[in-house]
Amino acid sequence: MEVKIPKEIRDYQESIFFGLNFRQLFCSLLAVGTAVGLYFWLRPLIGSEEVGWICILGASPFAACGFFKYHGMTAEKFAWAWFKSEFLYPKKLVFKSNSLYYEVMRDAISKGEKPPRKWKKNTEPQPPAGKEQGA
Structure with missing residues (x-):
């Protein structure tokens, strides 16, 4: 058995x-x-x-x-979920950024300026040309 x-x-x-x-x-x-x-x-x-x-x-x-089964729903549950999403609760999805970097750089971006370059992690910034170090 x-x-x-x-x-x-x-x-x-x-x-x-x-x-x-x-x-x-x-x-x-x-x-x-x-x-x-x-x-x-x-x-x-x-x-x-x-x-x-x-x-x-x-x-x-x-x-x-x-x-019929789709994501664990029977045909009636699937039809009801589809009807609700298309007709009862239709939404227009709009992207809204919540990026802190975007908020800080918004004025520069709207003016067309390029954002500052990132420094490499293991290198120190180089001194301006024409100046000597350590005197």
Whole structure:
């Protein structure tokens, strides 16, 4: 007897039927019901090949919702998060610098001046040309 233990406890899913959990089973049954309903509704109106493609296209969203996961969110949670971010709380992101160096050098930057060069760490500044050291 072999018992599979997931590495992460939150990844555990109880299987109900053919290894499917309740969510996957419910969405699969909903997809099958949609496909059968579309077939019997459209069969007298159009050809059987077209009805087959329409049944596949009509049932696929329901089947996909049962197995969809993105960053740990199910299809409904993902759709709600997307709707909130795009329509309920839309934002225009504006960059605002909080750099102390930028604040100090703002006037020089606006005038087009170049910032002072940095000294190398292990060298001392050289004296101006024409002056002798240590007299």
